[in-house]
Amino acid sequence: xxxxRQAGTNVMxxxxxGLVAYRMIALVFAAGALAAxxxxxxxxxxxxxxxxxxxxxxxxxxxxxxxxxxxxxxxxVLDLVGTIAAMVGSLAAEPWDATAGGATVLTSIWVAGPxxxxxxxxxxxxxxxxAGLIGATMLVLRSSPGSDELHAIALLVTAGVVVGYAATVxxxxxxxxxxxxxxxxxxxxxxxxxxxxxxxxxxVLAAVQHRAADPGGHFGxxxxxxxxxxxxxxxxxxxxxxVTDTSARDLVGTLRELTRGGxxxxxxAGPxxxxPVVADELAGAVSEALANVQRHAGDEARVWVxxxxxxxxxxxxxxxxxxxxxxxxxxxxxxxxxxxxxxSIRGRLxxxxxxxxxxxxxxxxxxxxxxxxxxLSR
Amino acid sequence: xxxxxxxxxxxxxxxxVGRDLSERGIEVVxxxxxxxxxxxxxRATHPDVVLMDLxxxxxxxxxxTAEILAALPDTRVLMLSxxxxxxxxxxxxxxxxxxxxxxxxxxxELLDGVRRTAEGDAVFSPGLAGLVxxxxxxxxxxxxxxxxxxxxxxxxxLRLVARGLTARQVAARxxxxxxxxxxxxxxxxxxxxxHNRVELARYAxxxxxxxxxxx
Numbered sequence: 001x002x003x004x005r006q007a008g009t010n011v012m013x014x015x016x017x018g019l020v021a022y023r024m025i026a027l028v029f030a031a032g033a034l035a036a037x038x039x040x041x042x043x044x045x046x047x048x049x050x051x052x053x054x055x056x057x058x059x060x061x062x063x064x065x066x067x068x069x070x071x072x073x074x075x076x077v078l079d080l081v082g083t084i085a086a087m088v089g090s091l092a093a094e095p096w097d098a099t100a101g102g103a104t105v106l107t108s109i110w111v112a113g114p115x116x117x118x119x120x121x122x123x124x125x126x127x128x129x130x131a132g133l134i135g136a137t138m139l140v141l142r143s144s145p146g147s148d149e150l151h152a153i154a155l156l157v158t159a160g161v162v163v164g165y166a167a168t169v170x171x172x173x174x175x176x177x178x179x180x181x182x183x184x185x186x187x188x189x190x191x192x193x194x195x196x197x198x199x200x201x202x203x204v205l206a207a208v209q210h211r212a213a214d215p216g217g218h219f220g221x222x223x224x225x226x227x228x229x230x231x232x233x234x235x236x237x238x239x240x241x242x243v244t245d246t247s248a249r250d251l252v253g254t255l256r257e258l259t260r261g262g263x264x265x266x267x268x269a270g271p272x273x274x275x276p277v278v279a280d281e282l283a284g285a286v287s288e289a290l291a292n293v294q295r296h297a298g299d300e301a302r303v304w305v306x307x308x309x310x311x312x313x314x315x316x317x318x319x320x321x322x323x324x325x326x327x328x329x330x331x332x333x334x335x336x337x338x339x340x341x342x343x344s345i346r347g348r349l350x351x352x353x354x355x356x357x358x359x360x361x362x363x364x365x366x367x368x369x370x371x372x373x374x375x376l377s378r
Numbered sequence: 379x380x381x382x383x384x385x386x387x388x389x390x391x392x393x394x395v396g397r398d399l400s401e402r403g404i405e406v407v408x409x410x411x412x413x414x415x416x417x418x419x420x421r422a423t424h425p426d427v428v429l430m431d432l433x434x435x436x437x438x439x440x441x442x443t444a445e446i447l448a449a450l451p452d453t454r455v456l457m458l459s460x461x462x463x464x465x466x467x468x469x470x471x472x473x474x475x476x477x478x479x480x481x482x483x484x485x486x487e488l489l490d491g492v493r494r495t496a497e498g499d500a501v502f503s504p505g506l507a508g509l510v511x512x513x514x515x516x517x518x519x520x521x522x523x524x525x526x527x528x529x530x531x532x533x534x535x536l537r538l539v540a541r542g543l544t545a546r547q548v549a550a551r552x553x554x555x556x557x558x559x560x561x562x563x564x565x566x567x568x569x570x571x572x573h574n575r576v577e578l579a580r581y582a583x584x585x586x587x588x589x590x591x592x593x
Contacts, residue, residue: 202460206481207394211487230482266540268512271470300510302506304542309515319541367541 011174012120015167016071019116020062026110027051027058033108042214047093047106050086057082065117076121079112080130084137087111091141105141106202109152112159119164127160147307205230206377228261248376251314255305258287266306272314275375281348282316282370285356288345297365312375313354321365327351344369380496382424383408385416385442386458391481395429398485401515406494425453426496430475432459432466439468447474456495468509471567472574474475477501490562500564507540510566517573524576526569535562 011236031051034041040049040256061079064070090106105111111134135153142149208226248279250271259265274282284306294305301322308315342358345368354372382404386392389411396406408423410416412434430439442496443455457470457478467478477500479491489543493502514528528536531552538548545563549556 020590150568173459203388203391206460209389209482210394210398210485227482264504264542266508268515269465269509270512270516302542304540305542306504306508306537308508308511308540311515317541364547 009168012071012167013068015120015163015170016065016068018065019113019120022112022116023058023062023110026108026112027055030054030106030108030110034106039123041093041106042095043093047090050089050093050106054089054107056087057086058110058113061113062116071117071121073118073121076114076117079117080133083107083111083114084133087134087137087141099149105138111138112156115156115160119160120167122161122164123168124161124164127162127164128157131156131160192219201233202230205233220346231261231263234362247275250277251279251307251316254279254283255286255316257284258290259305261289263303263305266304268307268309272307272309273374273376274314274372278314278352278372278375281352282314282372285345285348285368285370286316286318289370293318293322293366296325301365310371316370317367318370319365319367324362324365327359380404380492381407381424381426382492383410383416383423383428384503385413385439386431387411387436388431391431395403395488398488399492402489404489406415412436413439413560416442417449421449424450427492427593428453428455429492430455430457430470432457432470438469439462440466440473443470443475444473445469454498455493456491456501467506468513470508471510472513472570474513474571476477476567477503477505478506480505498564499560499566502539502563504542506541507536510570511536511540513570514566524573526573528566535559536566 013235034051038044038047061070061075064075070076087105087107088147093106104244111212115127115130115134118130135156138149138153183217209223209230251274252267252271255265255267258365290303290305293301295304297320301320303318303320306315306317306319307316342356345358346356349372352372352375354370357369358366359369360366382399384392384396384406386395386409387460392409392411396409400406407425408419411421413430414436416428416430416439428443429442432439439457443457445506446453447455455470455475457467458481459478460481471478475489476495476498479488479501480503483491483503494501511528511533514526514533517525518527534552535548538551539545543551544558546556549559552559
């Protein structure tokens with residue numbers, strides 16, 4: 001297992017150990033409460049049996065949560081059901097009519113155990129649901145709920161929500177850390193690869209292209225193959241690191257991932273950031289435009305994808321020097337509803353408050369101008 | 379006859395390009411395998427055009443470009459790179475290189491590039507146009523009185539070059555002459571180079587480096 005993955009699983013372990021410790025203390029507390037109230041309890045042997053059963057279950061769940069194999073939804077729900085059963089079982093010691101006066105249920109704060117377990121597994125919402133079920137059971141067991149019960153329920157809900165939220169945050173931070181570690185490792189690896197590729201393969205390929213493109217020779221295919229390999233290698237070397245920031249994405253990396261050999265990507269020296277939504281839609285629009293070029297422009301067409309930072313907006317131009325379409329044909333195709341591609345590209349951009357304009361002249365190729373606000377909050 | 383010097387640490391490349399150029403009537407007067415020895419060899423041979431690789435095992439071609447141009451004001455440097463490393467390309471151009479081509483450019487593009495460089499034109503790939511537009515924008519983020527600006531026309535020209543249009547196609551679109559387009563392109567580089575020199579001089583003055591620099 002790599003160290004990053006380990007960090008992700010181990011980060012929750014202290015919280016589970018805390019839960020086990022809490023459960024044991026709560027068991028001692030419940031036993032103490034039983035001893036203190038032994039004279040008020042209708043069937044003391046049943047009460048003692050209940051605390052013994054709780055002790056047994058505390059032991060089982062301590063092993064399950066402590067060792068890790070119980071940190072599953074299935075076991076936590078089993079824990080919840082068992083806990084509710086224990087609460088209902090307290091009726092054997094203290095029948096309904098005997099507790100109407102408002103004594104706390106014998107299981108007391110021990111019942112928070114499964115609430116915390118579910119909160120650790122499923123975050124805030126899980127904690128809330130489990131706390132609700134335990135709280136409802138409490139209300140059912142007391143025909144006239146007093147302020148003690150309401151107080152206890154409020155604390156349960158608070159504990160479930162707070163622990164659940166903390167668990168979610170902890171897990172997210174661990175994920176981010178893991179992403180950062182793997183992104184760094186990827187970047188280092190890419191750096192190593194690109195050094196060796198640059199010093200060897202790229203130089204030879206460049207030379208091959210020169211010799212093979214010689215009009216006297218018959219190596220045109222060889223030159224084309226070398227060019228394709230060369231641009232594939234160059235993409236490999238310069239592709240951006242794995243994106244870890246969720247609030248903004250670098251469009252330079254997005255474009256590099258999209259483009260294949262034979263497409264020249266024209267970019268500024270630094271990053272151009274946009275929101276992930278904008279980056280995704282632009283990626284979709286650009287790949288549709290590129291697919292369209294492949295279908296219509298002809299095999300010899302060259303393609304340029306140009307990224308320009310305009311401040312609050314970005315512009316991406318996809319241009320080919322292929323056959324092009326006459327303005328009349330473009331309009332006709334659109335009015336007949338045959339221009340699926342252009343409608344889809346325009347739709348993507350319009351949804352984000354941007355625009356997509358297509359110019360085409362027969363013999364001079366086609367040009368898509370995509371312009372969109374970056375969508376970054378500041 | 380145009381006299382060319384090739385600076386590159388890969389013998390395969392040096393030989394291939396050298397042969398290609400001589401077969402087409404361009405005289406290769408010198409070659410060098412690293413940027414440090416390139417400077418004295420250039421001083422001794424006075425080439426019209428230096429074809430300079432960007433990345434060497436021992437460093438970059440950027441400093442050698444600046445030194446050669448300082449010593450030989452009539453010589454021009456055309457940068458070549460196997461993998462368009464953006465920051466290096468910009469640094470080379472700001473230090474006086476008159477243009478940039480990727481090594482995968484066709485022989486015709488290379489010949490054309492050498493000829494135009496010898497005539498004093500800027501050799502722009504679409505990639506370089508994109509970098510220059512980006513650099514002007516970056517400079518506007520923190521402007522000083524000496525920060526250069528693109529005119530609207532220059533920006534129009536650069537944008538079309540970035541989209542892969544040839545100078546002739548750009549001229550046709552903007553309804554201007556081919557010469558005008560070349561001038562606009564060259565001016566965008568010249569302003570960046572001038573600004574770079576001003577910044578270097580200011581840096582030197584602020585840090586007292588001018589006192590030690592007697593020539």
